[in-house]
Amino acid sequence: MFKTVIGLEIHAQLSTPTKAFCSCPADTFGDTENTAICPVCTGQPGTIPVLGEETVRLSVMSALALNCQVSEISCFDRKNYFYPDLPKGYQITQYFRPLARNGFIEVRVGNGRKSHIRINRIHIEEDAGKTIHEGASSISASGKQGGTLVDLNRCGIPLVEIVTEPDITSSREARLAMESIRDILRYIGVCTGDMEKGALRCDANISVINTRNGQSSNRVEVKNINSFRFVEKALDYEYKRITQAMKDGKEVVKETRTWDLASKTTITMRKKEEESDYRYFPEPDLPPLRITGSYLEEVKKMLPELPDEKIDRFMRDYALPEHDAVVLVSDKELSGFFEETVKVTQRPKEVSNWLTGDLLRILKERDMTVGQSELVPDHIVDLLRLLDSRTISISVAKEIFSECVRLGKMPSNIVEEKGLQQVDDEEEIESAIRQAMKDNPKAVDQYRAGKKAVLSYFIGAVMRRTKGRADPAVAGSVARRLLEDD
Amino acid sequence: MDKSVLKKSLEELTRSELPLESFYRERISRFNGEINAFTEVREANTDCHEGPLKGIPFAAKDNIHSRGFRTSCGSRMLKKYYSPYSATVIDRLGRAGACLIGKTNMDEFAMGSSTENSCYGASRNPWDTRRISGGSSGGSAAAVSAGLIPFALGSDTGGSIRQPAALCGIVGFKPSYGLVSRYGLTAFASSLDQIGPLSRSVKDALDVMRVIAGRDPKDATTVGAERELFDHNLEPDLSGKKLAVPKEVLEYEGLDGRVYGSFMDMIERIRQEGGIVDEVSVPSIKHVVAVYYLIAPAEASSNLARYEGTRYGFSELSSSYLRSVGITRDMGLGEEVKRRILLGTFTLSSAYYDAYYSKALKVRRILDSELSALFGDYDFLVNPTCPVIAPKVGEITDPLVFYLMDIYTIAANLSGLPSISIPAQPADNMPVGFQITGPRMKDMDVLSTGAAVEAISPFLKDGIAPIPERWDE
Ligand SMILES: [Zn+2]
Numbered sequence: 001m002f003k004t005v006i007g008l009e010i011h012a013q014l015s016t017p018t019k020a021f022c023s024c025p026a027d028t029f030g031d032t033e034n035t036a037i038c039p040v041c042t043g044q045p046g047t048i049p050v051l052g053e054e055t056v057r058l059s060v061m062s063a064l065a066l067n068c069q070v071s072e073i074s075c076f077d078r079k080n081y082f083y084p085d086l087p088k089g090y091q092i093t094q095y096f097r098p099l100a101r102n103g104f105i106e107v108r109v110g111n112g113r114k115s116h117i118r119i120n121r122i123h124i125e126e127d128a129g130k131t132i133h134e135g136a137s138s139i140s141a142s143g144k145q146g147g148t149l150v151d152l153n154r155c156g157i158p159l160v161e162i163v164t165e166p167d168i169t170s171s172r173e174a175r176l177a178m179e180s181i182r183d184i185l186r187y188i189g190v191c192t193g194d195m196e197k198g199a200l201r202c203d204a205n206i207s208v209i210n211t212r213n214g215q216s217s218n219r220v221e222v223k224n225i226n227s228f229r230f231v232e233k234a235l236d237y238e239y240k241r242i243t244q245a246m247k248d249g250k251e252v253v254k255e256t257r258t259w260d261l262a263s264k265t266t267i268t269m270r271k272k273e274e275e276s277d278y279r280y281f282p283e284p285d286l287p288p289l290r291i292t293g294s295y296l297e298e299v300k301k302m303l304p305e306l307p308d309e310k311i312d313r314f315m316r317d318y319a320l321p322e323h324d325a326v327v328l329v330s331d332k333e334l335s336g337f338f339e340e341t342v343k344v345t346q347r348p349k350e351v352s353n354w355l356t357g358d359l360l361r362i363l364k365e366r367d368m369t370v371g372q373s374e375l376v377p378d379h380i381v382d383l384l385r386l387l388d389s390r391t392i393s394i395s396v397a398k399e400i401f402s403e404c405v406r407l408g409k410m411p412s413n414i415v416e417e418k419g420l421q422q423v424d425d426e427e428e429i430e431s432a433i434r435q436a437m438k439d440n441p442k443a444v445d446q447y448r449a450g451k452k453a454v455l456s457y458f459i460g461a462v463m464r465r466t467k468g469r470a471d472p473a474v475a476g477s478v479a480r481r482l483l484e485d486d
Numbered sequence: 487m488d489k490s491v492l493k494k495s496l497e498e499l500t501r502s503e504l505p506l507e508s509f510y511r512e513r514i515s516r517f518n519g520e521i522n523a524f525t526e527v528r529e530a531n532t533d534c535h536e537g538p539l540k541g542i543p544f545a546a547k548d549n550i551h552s553r554g555f556r557t558s559c560g561s562r563m564l565k566k567y568y569s570p571y572s573a574t575v576i577d578r579l580g581r582a583g584a585c586l587i588g589k590t591n592m593d594e595f596a597m598g599s600s601t602e603n604s605c606y607g608a609s610r611n612p613w614d615t616r617r618i619s620g621g622s623s624g625g626s627a628a629a630v631s632a633g634l635i636p637f638a639l640g641s642d643t644g645g646s647i648r649q650p651a652a653l654c655g656i657v658g659f660k661p662s663y664g665l666v667s668r669y670g671l672t673a674f675a676s677s678l679d680q681i682g683p684l685s686r687s688v689k690d691a692l693d694v695m696r697v698i699a700g701r702d703p704k705d706a707t708t709v710g711a712e713r714e715l716f717d718h719n720l721e722p723d724l725s726g727k728k729l730a731v732p733k734e735v736l737e738y739e740g741l742d743g744r745v746y747g748s749f750m751d752m753i754e755r756i757r758q759e760g761g762i763v764d765e766v767s768v769p770s771i772k773h774v775v776a777v778y779y780l781i782a783p784a785e786a787s788s789n790l791a792r793y794e795g796t797r798y799g800f801s802e803l804s805s806s807y808l809r810s811v812g813i814t815r816d817m818g819l820g821e822e823v824k825r826r827i828l829l830g831t832f833t834l835s836s837a838y839y840d841a842y843y844s845k846a847l848k849v850r851r852i853l854d855s856e857l858s859a860l861f862g863d864y865d866f867l868v869n870p871t872c873p874v875i876a877p878k879v880g881e882i883t884d885p886l887v888f889y890l891m892d893i894y895t896i897a898a899n900l901s902g903l904p905s906i907s908i909p910a911q912p913a914d915n916m917p918v919g920f921q922i923t924g925p926r927m928k929d930m931d932v933l934s935t936g937a938a939v940e941a942i943s944p945f946l947k948d949g950i951a952p953i954p955e956r957w958d959e
Contacts, residue, residue, distance in 0.1 A: 039571045043792045045564065045672040046551045046573060050706050080788050080834070082811050089791020148807070150796065279834035281843060284677035284785055287706055 001211040002243045006168035006235060007120075009203040010181055011159050012191040013127065014058040020126045020158035021049030021092065028153035029197050033132075041156035043087030048285050051076075055124060055158040058190040059099055060291060060299045062160050063122045065188045065306055066181070068103030070291050074123070076283035081276050084150050085129035093161075094123035095280040099289070106308050107180045109173060112322055114308075117177050118165035124289075129155035154198075160190075166205065171235035175228050178202055182228075183307045187332055195227050202231055208242045208252075217242050218254040222266055225259050234259040237266055310335060318348035327356045333370050334359075341377035345384055354380055358398060362405050374408025382411045395468045396420050420469055429462055429470055429478045436461035437482070447483050455479055506636075507543045507587060514588065514634045517957055522609045523619070523629035526556050527588040539697060540583030545638040547623050548589040549596055549672040550681065552576045555586070559672050560594040560604035560622075563793045563800045563818035573670020574705070575639060575681050575698045582697040590638055591625030594820045595790060596646055596674040598622050599888045600877075603822045608879050611654060612954045613916055617876040620650030626684045627654040633953040637685040637694055641671055643678045644778050645871075645895025648907035651684050652871035652919020655909045656951045657940070658684045659691045659933070662926050663902030664709040666695075667702030673789040675782035676707075678899040686951040688908070688937040692716060695929070709927075718930050722938035725760030729922075730864040732768040740890055741873045744913035749870045751911045752920045755942045763868070768860060770853040774896040775889055777853070780833050780846035781900075786823075787830030793818065822885065854901050861925040866935060869894045871907040871919030894921060904929040906936040909945040917945065 019026050022040035040047040063070050077095040103119035129152040162181060168174045182200055185191040192199045207219040220242065222234050238257070245252050256275070257266040305313075307329050314325035314335070328335045334355060341351045363373060383401060386392045392400065392415055400411045400420070415421060436458055437444050447454040458479040462470050511527065518524050525548045534541050546552065549559045551569035558564045576586060593603040601624030602608045609624040611617040612632035619628040623640030627650035630638050640647040642660040651658025659682045666681045673679060683694035696716045701708045731753070736746070753763050795801030795814035802817055804810040819827070833842040860867065872891055882888055898905035903926055907919035920939060924932040940946055952958075 042797060044570060044798075045557065045559070045567070045792070046549070046569075046668075046670045047571075048669050048673075048676075048705050048707075050704060078788050080791060082791065082794060082808060084796050084807055087792060087797060089794065090788050277836050279788070279831065279836070279839075281784060281788070281834050281839075284675075285673075285705075285707065 002239075002246070003209045003211050004169055004171075004235075004239055005166045005207050005209060005216075006171070006174050007166035007205040008162075008164045008168065008174060008177060009205070010162040010164075010178065011201040011203075012062070012162065012181075012185050012193075013199040014055060014062075014158040014160060014190055015192060016052060016054040016058060016158055018052050018054070019156035020052055020055045020124070021156055023052075024156065026157045028157075031153055033149070033151040034153060036153045037155070041087070042152055043089070049092060049283075051286060051289065052158070056289065056291075057299060057302075059122070059124045059158070059160045060296070061188050061303060062162070062185060062190050063100035063103065064296070064300055064303055065184050066100075066103040066105060066119050066122065066162065068100035068119060068122055070100045070296055071097060072292075073097065073288045073290055074099045075288045076124075076286040077280050078283050080279040083128065083131070084148060085131045085152070085155065087129070087152060087155060091126060091128060092283055092286070093125035096282070097288075098123035099160075099291075105177065105180055105184070107173065107177045108308075108311070108322070108326060109176060115167070115169075115173055115177075117167045120163045120165050122160055122162050125159050125161055127154050127157040127159050129153070166207075171232045171239065174204060174235050175232040178231050179228055180307070183330055187307055188303055198226070201226060204231065204235055206235055206238050206242070208239065208246060210246055215246070217246055217252040220252065220254070221256045223256055223258050223269060230259050230261075233264065234266055237264070241266070304332075314338075318342060318352075320348060320352055324349070324352045324356055327360070328352060331370070337370050337375075337377065341380050344377060344381050347384060350384060351380055354383075354401065358401050359405065362402055366406075373405045375405045376408070379404040379408075379411060386411055386415060390471060391415065391421055393468060393471055395463075399468075420467075426474070426478055428466070429475055430482065432462045432465040432470075433458055433475075433479050433482050435465070444483065455483075458483070506541055507585065510543050510635055511587065513957075514629075517632055517634060520610060520615055521612060521619075521628050521632055521634070522607060523590055523625040523632070523634060524588045525558060525560075525591050525606050525625065528555065528586075534585050535581050535583045537581060537583030537697075539579065539693065542584045542636055543587045544579060544584050545588040545590050545626060545629055545635045546573075546576065546586055547592050547596075547626050547638070547640050549592060549641060549674075550576060550589075550639055551670040551672070552586055552589075555589055557589070557672065558605065559596070560592045560601070560606065561793075561819065561823070562605045563815075564798075565605060565800070567799055569670075571670065573681075574667035574702045576670065578698050578700075579639075579694075584697070588629075588635070590623070590629055593622035593624070593646075594823050595672065595786070596622040596641055596643055596679075597786070597822050597826055599645070599649060599891045600879075600882070601625060601650075602879065603820055605820070610879070611876045611916075612957055613655060614876070616878050617916070618653070618879055620653035620872070620876060622646040622650075623658075623684065624650045624654075627651050627656060627658065630654070630684050630686060631656050631951070631953070632957040634957075637683055637690055639681055639694075639698075640684050641674075641679055641681050642895075642899065643674050643680075643782060644892045644899050647682045647684060648895050648905060648919065648921060649872045649891065652907045652909070652921075653876040653917060655912070655917030655945060656684055656686055657688055657691050657909070657936070658682070658871075658907045658919075659688075659695070659936075660898060660905045661695065661699065661929050662904045663899075664707050665699045665715070665904075665927075665929060667698075667700075667705040667708050669702055669704040673785075675785040676789060677785060678778075678782060680899070687946075687949055688906070688933055688940050689720060689949075691906070691936075692720060692933050695933075699929075715927065715930055720937040721934045722941055724756055724935070724938045724942075727761045727866070727935060727938075728864045729756065729761055729763045729866050729868045730766040730860055731763060731868055732771050733765050734768060734771040735869040735894060736765070738873060738893060740893070741870065742875060742913075745870050745873060745875060745918050748911040748913050748918040749920065752939065752943070753868075756939065759938070759942060764864070766860060766864070768853075768856050768867075768897075770849060770856050771897060773849050774853065774900060775893055777846045777849045777900060778892065778896045779829070779889060780842050781850065783826040783830030784834045784843050784846075785830070787827045787834065790819075790823065790827055825885065850900050853897060857897070857901050857903070858925075865924065865931065867897075867923040869921055869923075871895060871921040875913055875916040875918060898923050902926055904932045906932050908936050908939045909943055909951050910939075911944050
């Protein structure tokens with residue numbers, strides 16, 4: 001038996017208006033290279049970093065949302081290494097005294113169970129620039145002359161690094177933990193959580209213990225994982241690789257590996273002994289960061305309800321199944337929309353069905369958010385009313401709903417305009433069935449010979465003739481009557 | 487408040503009818519060839535701002551940035567680097583009406599005590615051009631001493647303002663750490679660096695401090711509400727002042743007997759004015775050089791990492807990034823700078839951090855507490871600024887001998903204290919400096935007492951440091 005031990009290091013870009021230590025804009029995704037730069041973030045001689053207030057506020061919010069204890073005094077340090085995208089030759093980080101420690105998250109792993117994942121520390125640091133290797137397929141600093149370009153737009157954007165304890169026991173749990181942290185950071189508005197754009201990045205440490213003999217493998221670090229899927233895949237791959245090595249009696253090398261997109265495997269990035277000595281020491285340009293109790297109180301007041309609490313509340317107050325609550329809450333806007341709607345209709349499960357089913361499917365197809373769509377709570381209220389009064393059938397309702405999302409018209413207006421009222425006039429249904437019986441005498445014979453399933457053919461025929469406006473239940477009973485009578 | 491003495495001294499100096507700037511520019515072109523104080527001289531902006539220093543030309547050490555000026559830091563690495571922005575001190579002086587007309591020579595990246603480590607060669611001591619001007623702000627000291635400029639800015643990390651001021655016979659002031667913005671000062675050791683004035687009188691230094699001191703949003707280590715600190719008149723009065731002389735200073739075997747003589751002469755004069763001078767013990771003073779040469783190179787190794795040729799400065803390309811960095815730095819940086827980078831890289835390495843860097847920080851804290859205790863009983867700490875008179879150019883080749891020259895100036899940097907060097911009784915016709923160090927933020931008291939010492943110094947003439955005859959024409 002093998003037991004997996006996984007810890008995560010998550011880097012989240014903070015959504016501040018400016019970079020961490022200068023006044024350059026921080027939202028530079030898609031900007032022309034080297035346009036959001038200044039003497040400070042390009043490391044001109046004589047410049048000095050100054051910590052921005054928003055960086056402090058957003059990192060303290062992150063720490064509180066992840067249940068951490070925020071240090072009254074934390075300090076900045078320099079991490080020294082040479083790389084073309086690191087203009088000062090060091091990165092400002094918090095190594096010796098981080099912003100916050102001892103937090104935790106509760107990760108929902110399904111069936112109402114939660115895993116308690118501890119957070120070791122959260123600290124503030126600055127992002128590096130981007131190295132662009134022209135015409136080279138792999139990342140190596142040994143590119144030919146002129147082959148490597150540097151873009152410093154990203155350089156100096158504030159990050160929080162969130163380090164979990166090795167409490168995670170499977171690759172799936174790692175992905176869920178990662179998603180849960182993303183949801184929390186998005187909820188409190190400190191990070192877009194967009195892994196594709198690099199706003200959220202993940203490194204994972206994994207080791208495996210053989211529970212029979214208590215032997216543990218060396219720890220392997222997997223770096224640069226840039227999607228939630230790859231977190232799971234890379235760790236699955238590593239688990240197999242490490243356990244195989246342990247079974248074969250081979251040594252698992254302590255090293256840093258990286259997820260390789262092409263081969264769908266992890267490959268060696270550098271061995272332990274190749275790792276540089278970062279020569280951490282206190283950053284003399286930045287005084288210690290002091291977080292007072294009153295400041296903490298102030299920031300606490302800004303924190304919205306967090307996803308986990310909200311899921312619990314949705315299950316409790318609206319009697320929703322966990323799955324519904326999780327899906328609704330994973331999107332802050334959607335959960336707000338849900339609550340607004342339920343305030344009027346008091347029919348949470350039905351509203352949830354519309355939102356988690358049809359709405360999410362349509363939004364995904366159209367690549368938009370609920371806020372970008374035309375849908376308003378009144379549309380759903382109206383739609384439910386039309387269904388209650390049996391004015392429309394469920395299939396018509398689905399069609400109308402899609403129009404609400406796209407065009408924002410009231411369902412009753414659409415019904416009116418297009419004449420979509422449900423047909424409950426039995427005469428019209430009867431004539432439709434008689435027509436169908438005439439068109440397909442073979443089906444009539446089959447039914448009368450005992451093949452009752454043929455009934456659905458007649459119901460379908462009615463629906464077609466009435467363009468879906470007939471109530472299938474009524475159509476069924478009328479068809480049964482006619483087929484059995486004659 | 488007094489009218490600026492700076493202006494009065496200028497009036498005495500400028501016997502010609504020329505505008506100030508042309509007067510000094512003419513002197514620079516006549517004498518700089520021999521003294522080698524300037525690295526660059528430029529037409530100043532003619533329309534100076536209105537302000538307390540209107541029309542007064544000044545020079546800045548070549549590690550202080552001014553937009554459009556070259557800022558070489560005395561290094562081949564930055565010999566062609568033109569600053570894209572201006573230091574806060576330059577902006578402030580500009581707004582006060584002063585005009586920057588030149589940059590002055592220095593030891594490469596301020597590492598040195600003689601300006602011999604400059605890619606421009608050594609600046610010469612105006613009192614004897616065979617001798618060094620001191621360093622690292624040697625160009626600033628030589629320029630002011632020879633009357634090529636009314637005042638100059640320098641930077642002081644371990645004595646780099648006060649030591650050359652002492653060797654060239656002028657006033658050099660290092661303010662309390664945090665009083666003057668370092669924004670735009672090329673960093674050497676950030677926790678020790680401080681900009682300050684070199685001038686021919688204490689009053690001139692005060693006039694400059696009034697303009698350049700003050701909190702700066704661009705430098706988080708500047709402290710608040712201190713601008714008013716200098717909104718006082720000098721009160722030169724020695725009577726009843728309690729001065730402490732650490733016996734560790736007098737017992738130092740490297741102290742030149744002539745310098746000792748000049749120092750004791752000044753002590754005697756102070757006593758005659760009613761000052762109380764006691765010998766005390768500050769045991770950690772014996773360790774300041776060791777502590778300094780652990781902390782300063784460590785910070786420097788990190789501060790100078792940016793000079794690797796990718797974005798600006800000297801660059802030599804090779805087969806890989808790291809190789810290019812290696813060659814660029816090997817060719818672009820001088821011997822002393824490389825020595826200190828290696829030293830700092832070593833002391834910060836994880837294997838030696840605890841043994842060296844961490845221990846040095848501990849001793850730094852002990853020094854702090856010993857000095858705080860001392861300032862509970864005494865107003866000031868006094869000692870010779872430099873244990874020797876200016877050596878000849880090329881005379882000293884052992885870096886350790888230079889390192890030990892900083893022995894009396896370093897403590898003020900390690901503890902962030904205000905400290906001033908005042909010209910005292912010369913020795914063998916060479917200037918000697920008398921140093922006064924005070925408690926943190928007591929800069930005005932240090933200047934006042936400096937003015938009192940200046941008033942009784944046999945060196946000064948009419949309250950101003952004299953220009954050597956050779957240049958006084
Ligand atoms: Zn910037």
